[in-house]
Amino acid sequence: MNAAPLLQIENLHAEIDGKAILRGVDLAIERGQVHAIMGPNGSGKSTLAYILAGKDGYDITSGRILFKGEDLADMDVETRARAGLFLGFQYPVAIEGIATISFLKEAVNARRAASGKDKLDAVEFLKQVRSLASQLSFDESMLKRYINLGFSGGEKKRAEILQMLLLEPVLAVLDETDSGLDVDALKTVATGIESLRSPERAMLLITHYQRLLQHVRPDRVHIMAKGSILRSGGPELAQKVEDGGYAEFQQAAQA
Amino acid sequence: MPPLAQQTVDTVERLRDERKKYDFFTDIESDKAPKGLNEDIIRFISAKKQEPEWLLEWRMRAYQRWLKMSEPDWARVAHPPIDYQDLYYYAAPKSNADRPKSLDEVDPELLRTYEKLGIPLAEQEILAGVAVDAVFDSVSVATTFKEKLREVGVIFSSFSEAVQEHPELVRRYLGSVVPYSDNFFATLNSAVFTDGSFVYIPEGVRCPMELSTYFRINEANTGQFERTLIIAEKDSYVSYLEGCTAPQRDENQLHAAVVELVALENAEIKYSTVQNWYPGDAEGKGGIYNFVTKRGDCRGDRSKISWTQVETGSAITWKYPSCILRGDDSVGEFYSIAIANNRQQIDSGTKMLHLGKNTSSRVISKGISAGRSSNCYRGLVSIHPKAESARNFTQCDSLLIGDATSAHTTPYIESKNPSALLEHEATTSRVSEEQLFYCRQRGIGEEEAVALIVNGFCREVLQKLPMEFAVEAQQLVGISLEGSIG
Numbered sequence: 016m017n018a019a020p021l022l023q024i025e026n027l028h029a030e031i032d033g034k035a036i037l038r039g040v041d042l043a044i045e046r047g048q049v050h051a052i053m054g055p056n057g058s059g060k061s062t063l064a065y066i067l068a069g070k071d072g073y074d075i076t077s078g079r080i081l082f083k084g085e086d087l088a089d090m091d092v093e094t095r096a097r098a099g100l101f102l103g104f105q106y107p108v109a110i111e112g113i114a115t116i117s118f119l120k121e122a123v124n125a126r127r128a129a130s131g132k133d134k135l136d137a138v139e140f141l142k143q144v145r146s147l148a149s150q151l152s153f154d155e156s157m158l159k160r161y162i163n164l165g166f167s168g169g170e171k172k173r174a175e176i177l178q179m180l181l182l183e184p185v186l187a188v189l190d191e192t193d194s195g196l197d198v199d200a201l202k203t204v205a206t207g208i209e210s211l212r213s214p215e216r217a218m219l220l221i222t223h224y225q226r227l228l229q230h231v232r233p234d235r236v237h238i239m240a241k242g243s244i245l246r247s248g249g250p251e252l253a254q255k256v257e258d259g260g261y262a263e264f265q266q267a268a269q270a
Numbered sequence: 271m272p273p274l275a276q277q278t279v280d281t282v283e284r285l286r287d288e289r290k291k292y293d294f295f296t297d298i299e300s301d302k303a304p305k306g307l308n309e310d311i312i313r314f315i316s317a318k319k320q321e322p323e324w325l326l327e328w329r330m331r332a333y334q335r336w337l338k339m340s341e342p343d344w345a346r347v348a349h350p351p352i353d354y355q356d357l358y359y360y361a362a363p364k365s366n367a368d369r370p371k372s373l374d375e376v377d378p379e380l381l382r383t384y385e386k387l388g389i390p391l392a393e394q395e396i397l398a399g400v401a402v403d404a405v406f407d408s409v410s411v412a413t414t415f416k417e418k419l420r421e422v423g424v425i426f427s428s429f430s431e432a433v434q435e436h437p438e439l440v441r442r443y444l445g446s447v448v449p450y451s452d453n454f455f456a457t458l459n460s461a462v463f464t465d466g467s468f469v470y471i472p473e474g475v476r477c478p479m480e481l482s483t484y485f486r487i488n489e490a491n492t493g494q495f496e497r498t499l500i501i502a503e504k505d506s507y508v509s510y511l512e513g514c515t516a517p518q519r520d521e522n523q524l525h526a527a528v529v530e531l532v533a534l535e536n537a538e539i540k541y542s543t544v545q546n547w548y549p550g551d552a553e554g555k556g557g558i559y560n561f562v563t564k565r566g567d568c569r570g571d572r573s574k575i576s577w578t579q580v581e582t583g584s585a586i587t588w589k590y591p592s593c594i595l596r597g598d599d600s601v602g603e604f605y606s607i608a609i610a611n612n613r614q615q616i617d618s619g620t621k622m623l624h625l626g627k628n629t630s631s632r633v634i635s636k637g638i639s640a641g642r643s644s645n646c647y648r649g650l651v652s653i654h655p656k657a658e659s660a661r662n663f664t665q666c667d668s669l670l671i672g673d674a675t676s677a678h679t680t681p682y683i684e685s686k687n688p689s690a691l692l693e694h695e696a697t698t699s700r701v702s703e704e705q706l707f708y709c710r711q712r713g714i715g716e717e718e719a720v721a722l723i724v725n726g727f728c729r730e731v732l733q734k735l736p737m738e739f740a741v742e743a744q745q746l747v748g749i750s751l752e753g754s755i756g
Contacts, residue, residue, distance in 0.1 A: 093716070107708065110722070112730070113725070118722075161726070
């Protein structure tokens with residue numbers, strides 16, 4: 016039996032353009048768990064997400080990240096994705112001329128090709144996408160529009176969740192997926208996230224507020240500030256942030 | 271001079287000419303004319319093709335004109351000087367003995383590309399110039415097509431064949447859109463062209479299929495100086511595809527083709543090109559110089575000519591498919607994708623010449639530049655004094671990949687009629703790191719991601735291609751940009 020966690024981050028230090036952003040992050044996520052990282056702006060939450068996905072320009076200066084027991088440093092962006100690591104973007108980028116449905120198909124088929132499977136049958140694929148789209152109240156006409164182009168904030172986030180459900184990742188990292196959503200959209204997105212929850216998968220929700228966490232109950236909550244995790248605990252920690260803000264944790268860290 | 275003396279002089283002259291002719295004809299069995307360009311070579315080509323006297327004269331006039339011309343230097347391309355006396359102007363198709371015996375002898379790089387494009391083995395052999403004796407499916411398919419065309423009166427043949435079979439049509443229309451004196455390369459072509467395609471669509475006929483040069487790849491090598499003439503009579507329609515996505519083997523570095531289109535009243539010609547000649551290696555060695563003159567004449571009222579091009583090959587592309595909008599209410603269109611990678615140089619665009627009333631034109635150009643290439647859009651929109659209420663819309667978009675490439679847009683606009691309505695839009699953008707990262711995070715490989723983004727950028731033009739062509743063209747876009755990042 017493999018007892019190693021799905022994701023293990025050990026004493027991670029990282030910088031952008033020579034500027035230190037992460038200063039010793041330790042985090043372990045087991046399969047079946049949902050973790051949340053909360054923290055004020057500039058605490059390094061999004062940097063951590065990008066580092067997990069392997070974005071250029073984010074350099075690990077020390078420490079390491081093991082995903083399914085393998086060092087992520089040895090895997091490029093697409094290899095990580097094909098291994099089941101999904102990043103839900105805070106600001107998904109638009110690609111002109113590529114219909115959302117075509118983009119989804121490319122992504123699914125790239126994953127299948129990497130694992131030696133044939134391309135998905137077009138009819139079967141469309142059926143699956145339509146069913147997921149309706150589950151997310153993602154209007155079908157959106158599928159024909161160019162990916163993320165002219166999408167509202169809420170539409171972009173639904174499109175991210177739609178991709179996540181389609182790709183069925185092992186580890187989903189959702190970066191501020193709740194920002195810019197109205198109450199109804201938040202509920203829909205939360206339902207989508209919940210539907211993927213399973214003993215095989217894990218999730219890392221990165222958020223500024225705790226409102227998403229009222230709908231998706233995390234197993235563990237971590238408070239991050241200035242590039243490291245200040246405190247970890249259960250869901251009650253999120254409520255504490257909501258009541259008292261981050262100042263308390265930061266002061267405690269400095270003390 | 272007294273009449274008798276004059277007669278003697280004439281006779282001597284004639285005998286001398288005939289003698290010259292005779293000497294010359296002793297060589298006609300040879301498969302190759304010697305290097306260099308002179309009147310004898312032109313006579314040789316004309317004799318080989320058993321052309322009528324008027325055509326030889328036409329070639330000669332072109333040649334005399336060409337001698338007084340110099341190579342244009344206004345395009346944004348650079349190449350070592352071309353020694354026109356160091357080229358072969360006539361070579362019969364290679365005999366099987368000189369060809370590769372099988373695909374094993376063909377450049378593996380070329381085969382890899384064929385494979386990616388999904389080209390069947392038998393066709394790969396034809397494209398790669400493998401010596402084959404068997405009768406191919408494609409040949410019989412072509413024959414069936416020709417039968418079908420004959421039924422509706424459409425003529426689709428090689429240019430040489432048309433000169434023999436329909437000399438009156440060729441004589442009437444040849445040079446009527448691109449005169450032999452037009453420009454350095456067109457004039458050279460007029461003097462030495464070897465073959466090409468001829469299409470005639472009779473009045474009221476809608477051509478029942480897309481006509482493709484691809485049907486004719488099994489026929490004689492049309493060579494470097496290709497000549498195409500398409501005539502669409504009143505109320506007719508034709509869609510013509512030139513080239514194919516597969517890179518074809520060719521030893522000739524200089525290509526100077528001429529294409530002339532004539533659309534009479536209410537006729538429509540749709541001309542699509544996929545050009546994928548050898549672009550040279552990554553360092554810019556080798557590669558085809560492609561100096562092409564393409565022009566369509568909307569001669570009749572309400573006629574329409576539409577050019578669509580996907581230019582991905584050649585070391586140098588110099589090409590401006592144009593429309594003369596002569597008929598009232600005539601329409602000209604130009605849709606272009608031009609991809610330059612490594613050291614490729616492209617100077618391409620269109621000319622829309624508005625002569626008739628209510629004429630309209632539309633220009634959509636998508637230029638993609640990668641590697642250390644140079645890509646220039648050069649276009650002219652000209653509204654003549656009598657062109658009341660002419661309209662043009664031009665959109666030039668450039669996409670850059672990497673930071674060692676350059677893109678240029680040089681639009682010329684002339685309006686001599688105040689009622690003209692002209693719009694021009696231009697953008698320059700980059701394949702962004704953010705887009706690449708987004709695609710890759712979804713599991714799409716880096717090169718596939720570039721291909722995807724570029725295909726998106728070209729969407730509007732790709733949609734103008736005939737369906738089967740469009741799918742291949744999308745793959746070609748990806749293949750052309752291989753190695754452009756990383």
